[in-house]
Amino acid sequence: MLWYKAWLETRSRFLIALVGSVALCSRMVVIFLRNGAPSQLSQVLHATHETLAAVWLLAVTLIMMGGLLREKAAGASSFTLSLPVSRLRLMSVRIGMGLMEAILLAILPWIAMLFAAKVADKTHFISQASIHVFLLLGGGVLFLAASFLISSFVEGEYTAPIVSCGAIIMLAYLLSDDKLRPYSPWAFMLGSEYFHWRTAQFVGPILWIHAGVFVAIAALMTLVSIKLIQRRDF
Amino acid sequence: MTNIPVIETNDLNKSYGQIAAVRALSLSIKPHQITAFLGLNGAGKSTTIRMLLGMIRPSSGTGQVLGHRIDDANESVCLRRKVAYVSENKQLYDYMTVEQIIRFTRPFYPDWSLDRERRLLNAYELPLKRRIKSLSKGMRTKLALLLALARKPELLILDEPSEGLDPIGIELMLESLVAQNSEGTTVFFSSHQIPEVERIADHVCLLHQGSLVLDASLDDMRQSYRQIDLVFPSLPNESDVRVAGVESIRASGRQMSVVVSRNAEMLIERAHDLHASSVEVSPIGLREIFLQTVKGS
Numbered sequence: 429m430l431w432y433k434a435w436l437e438t439r440s441r442f443l444i445a446l447v448g449s450v451a452l453c454s455r456m457v458v459i460f461l462r463n464g465a466p467s468q469l470s471q472v473l474h475a476t477h478e479t480l481a482a483v484w485l486l487a488v489t490l491i492m493m494g495g496l497l498r499e500k501a502a503g504a505s506s507f508t509l510s511l512p513v514s515r516l517r518l519m520s521v522r523i524g525m526g527l528m529e530a531i532l533l534a535i536l537p538w539i540a541m542l543f544a545a546k547v548a549d550k551t552h553f554i555s556q557a558s559i560h561v562f563l564l565l566g567g568g569v570l571f572l573a574a575s576f577l578i579s580s581f582v583e584g585e586y587t588a589p590i591v592s593c594g595a596i597i598m599l600a601y602l603l604s605d606d607k608l609r610p611y612s613p614w615a616f617m618l619g620s621e622y623f624h625w626r627t628a629q630f631v632g633p634i635l636w637i638h639a640g641v642f643v644a645i646a647a648l649m650t651l652v653s654i655k656l657i658q659r660r661d662f
Numbered sequence: 663m664t665n666i667p668v669i670e671t672n673d674l675n676k677s678y679g680q681i682a683a684v685r686a687l688s689l690s691i692k693p694h695q696i697t698a699f700l701g702l703n704g705a706g707k708s709t710t711i712r713m714l715l716g717m718i719r720p721s722s723g724t725g726q727v728l729g730h731r732i733d734d735a736n737e738s739v740c741l742r743r744k745v746a747y748v749s750e751n752k753q754l755y756d757y758m759t760v761e762q763i764i765r766f767t768r769p770f771y772p773d774w775s776l777d778r779e780r781r782l783l784n785a786y787e788l789p790l791k792r793r794i795k796s797l798s799k800g801m802r803t804k805l806a807l808l809l810a811l812a813r814k815p816e817l818l819i820l821d822e823p824s825e826g827l828d829p830i831g832i833e834l835m836l837e838s839l840v841a842q843n844s845e846g847t848t849v850f851f852s853s854h855q856i857p858e859v860e861r862i863a864d865h866v867c868l869l870h871q872g873s874l875v876l877d878a879s880l881d882d883m884r885q886s887y888r889q890i891d892l893v894f895p896s897l898p899n900e901s902d903v904r905v906a907g908v909e910s911i912r913a914s915g916r917q918m919s920v921v922v923s924r925n926a927e928m929l930i931e932r933a934h935d936l937h938a939s940s941v942e943v944s945p946i947g948l949r950e951i952f953l954q955t956v957k958g959s
Contacts, residue, residue: 429769436757436766503753507806509717511770512743514735658735661718 430513434525438491442529445487446536453480453537454544461548469550470628473541474619477560480537481617484564485571485596488530492575493589495522496657501585505662515658523576523650530572534564559630560619566639567616571596573646573653580653610635613642666729668693668817668848669714674723676709676872683709685872687723691850691865696843698859699852700876700952701869707852708750710869711821715747728816743771746810750821750852752803756795760788760805767809779812785834799826811838818842820851824858836862856949866948868955876955878923880948887951888926892918892933893940902936905929910954921946921954 453476460472496518499505508518538557545552574595579588596614603612615621616638624631669691676684684706691697701707712718714727716738725732730741754763768774783790786804794802803826810818818839824832832855840862843849853859859866859880866883868876892903893916900911907924922929926943933941946954 429766433755433758433766436762437755440757502756503751504755506712506717506747506749506751507754507809510715510742510745510747510749511767512739513770514739659719662712 430518430521431525434521437494438525438529441490445533449480449483449533449537450540452483454540457541457544461550468628469545469552470556471625473552474623476541478618481564484533484568487533488568488572489575489589489592491529492526492572493579495579496662497579497583498585498588500662501583509662516654519654519657526572526576530568531565534561556630563619564617567613567642569646570613570642573649577649577653580656665692667691669727669850671725672723674713674725675721676713676718677721682872687874689867689874693848694846695864696839696849696862697865697867698863699850699867699869700859702956705869706872707869708821711819711852715742744816746813746815746818748806748810748820748823752806752826754794754802754806759791759793761790763794771813773814774812775814782808782812800828800831803827804831807835811842814845815847818847818849822853823851824855856952860948868952870956883951886924887946888922889944889946889950890920890922890926890929891942892920892938894936894938898936903929903932905932910957
């Protein structure tokens with residue numbers, strides 16, 4: 429039933445984000461194709477992917493606002509903590525639901541983009557789409573975990589997402605330097621490092637190690653979040 | 663019927679920095695009774711209850727609820743399965759409807775009774791399809807009570823259960839508590855409402871500034887607590903009348919008003935020895951005992 433609660437808690441934010449990103453991305457594809465610029469479908473999809481990444485990041489930050497500290501601010505944490513479940517399970521379900529919704533928010537708009545292209549009689553390699561989704565999630569998981577972590581120590585109903593947004597902007601800014609850019613999860617999400625605009629193809633090996641590091645840092649942040657909440661008085 | 667305490671704490675302490683919220687609390691709550699947990703605002707009642715349920719970790723001391731250690735996270739999960747709890751603020755999830763929160767809560771507890779749920783829904787007239795966000799405070803309190811009372815738990819812990827309820831709601835709540843207790847559930851509730859406590863409680867624990875200052879059965883208190891009004895030709899020293907059992911002394915002019923929890927006869931004898939011209943003994947209510955004990959300590 430914790431999944432049921434997590435779904436009810438996040439569904440409006442998730443559905444708004446999903447409908448919004450699907451509509452926005454498919455509309456962008458249609459407009460780009462109608463205008464003929466960029467000229468190639470891969471370029472159109474990549475350009476739309478960059479917008480999707482920004483929307484995805486905002487949506488995930490909003491989805492991950494919640495949890496026991498937000499409930500504490502709203503007064504409902506006593507009820508949650510009186511349930512016969514451990515804090516570890518409460519948090520696992522929350523991160524699980526957040527992760528599932530984040531994955532759907534990456535995949536479904538891409539399906540919509542491909543469908544919009546198909547309607548315009550343009551076909552695209554699924555593998556290219558898959559790489560984009562992989563990049564989005566590979567870098568995005570770090571931001572997801574960061575939002576989760578921030579919501580585990582910042583009190584207040586709406587404080588955590590505001591702090592998360594600030595932290596994301598700051599991180600993106602700090603890593604925007606040319607030397608640091610390869611280490612930026614935001615740059616990784618966009619995939620601009622691998623996408624060759626003129627040929628409209630992904631070039632060079634994807635830095636799996638970067639993705640691995642992002643996932644490892646995300647796992648560490650999740651662990652810290654769980655420990656923080658387990659030790660906290662409510 | 664076993665007499666092992668359902669709640670037992672030994673030297674339980676909780677401090678927030680320099681502020682001690684609960685001090686050396688040693689409680690022993692007998693099973694199958696209704697125990698009222700009294701105290702002024704900020705006395706440490708809610709902090710104690712939260713420690714019992716594993717929401718707050720004690721700074722020191724130990725405690726057990728239904729045989730489960732309160733400072734062990736795994737045992738705390740087991741104890742919460744057997745305990746029904748209504749929190750002080752009665753806040754629930756605003757994004758759920760009444761029906762959804764009942765559906766959500768039900769599967770956590772094997773002792774949930776659909777029959778009770780139906781009865782309480784009818785009695786409290788809760789609108790199933792309404793969002794919790796749009797419920798009045800009274801309705802929200804009723805819903806929180808329903809989620810606790812639809813079960814048959816071993817222990818029912820309620821933190822200010824009548825707050826926000828109208829007189830009819832309070833009446834229904836008190837009836838429900840007595841009914842639960844008659845079926846074997848131990849009830850432990852904090853309250854500011856002395857008349858409620860006097861109506862249903864078997865036992866009273868009074869907390870003041872984090873310390874337990876009174877722990878007695880209501881019947882014993884009714885029998886042993888007395889207010890003794892004395893008039894003297896000239897007022898003696900307070901120490902002259904302070905026999906064992908004197909809880910408070912108020913002196914004004916030639917009159918002295920003494921509250922005793924025991925040894926009333928000894929005090930009367932002492933008053934006669936001190937040439938009291940008038941000795942009047944009267945029974946005392948819980949309200950007076952509460953006020954005198956809190957002022958006295």
